[in-house]
Amino acid sequence: MxxxxxxxxxxxxxxxxxxxxxxxxxxxxxxxxxxxxxxxxxxxxxxxxxxxxxxxxxxxxxxxxxxxxxxxxxxxxxxxxxxxxxxxxxxxxxxxxxxxxxxxxxxxxxxxxxxxxxxxxTDLLTASEPYKQHQVDRQTTWIYKSGKPVYELIDPKGQVFVMQSYSTEKKPQTAETLEKLGTELKLPKGWQFRTGTLKQDTELKAIDNKATVIQDDFLNTYQLATHDFIN
Structure with missing residues (x-):
């Protein structure tokens, strides 16, 4: 097909x-x-x-x-x-x-x-939908520094997705306005948005050279993590 x-x-x-x-x-x-x-x-x-x-x-x-x-x-x-x-x-x-x-x-x-x-x-059928997982082939290790803000989406299974980039395509956004993002997202049932400050430097790796990523309503991108960065 x-x-x-x-x-x-x-x-x-x-x-x-x-x-x-x-x-x-x-x-x-x-x-x-x-x-x-x-x-x-x-x-x-x-x-x-x-x-x-x-x-x-x-x-x-x-x-x-x-x-x-x-x-x-x-x-x-x-x-x-x-x-x-x-x-x-x-x-x-x-x-x-x-x-x-x-x-x-x-x-x-x-x-x-x-x-x-x-x-x-499956990717084609869910292409335009937010909060849908897509897998990307890449070899990356992101670094998040202690004392910096982080933004997380948690799905109903408890999986944690950490924001890696934000977009200005759908609405004007800055790093400062992301603090209010939780009040603007239309989260699916069972999903949570959470923000906090890192207590130590933390890495976010692509697992086996594959990254699982999602986007929210405003095209901000998050990557699946192996643990919660905030708690």
Missing amino acids: KAPLSKLRNLCFPLLCLPLTIYANQIEGLRDSRYCEILYSKSRLNLAVYNTIGLNDCPEANWGKITKECVKKETDSSFVKLNGPRYWMIDGMVNSQLVNPEKKVICGLAMREAGVLKLGI
Whole structure:
């Protein structure tokens, strides 16, 4: 059964990427820094993920001029998703790798291939729904620093998802306004939103090179953790 790419039209893509060359093993100072992503089809269910991290902060003068038509023409792809701008809520990362560290200029914006999003039929059917899990192939370890705020979603099974980036696509948001996010989300039955301050530096790893991610109503992205960061 073929899954048409038209099903992807409203897909809200989570963060899939990282800002390092394949030779680097640590970067700090990422919190609240801006980046953008471009995703395009490599095959029917595989999407290449390119981002600006480590190259530029996705200048609005460049980003505002990029169109899906331009990307389709330059990449010879049938599906394109412009994802951004987004802002990190992690403080740094270690031991992370790009799919391809070579710089590529797409419609005037320098980017690198950071990941591959593999979609199944279930992903297509739930593509536009918040609070649905999607799995991403990537090798990443996020760092959250002591004394910094963290934001968590807890599902009915008690699984904890920690915010890794926020979006300004659906509504204006800043790192400061996230404190009120819990009063604005339309959480499914049994879900909880929680915020707190880290008491110690904490890592969030992709397990076996796979990250499970979800998004809330405003396209903010969270990754599944092995433990509660707050309690």
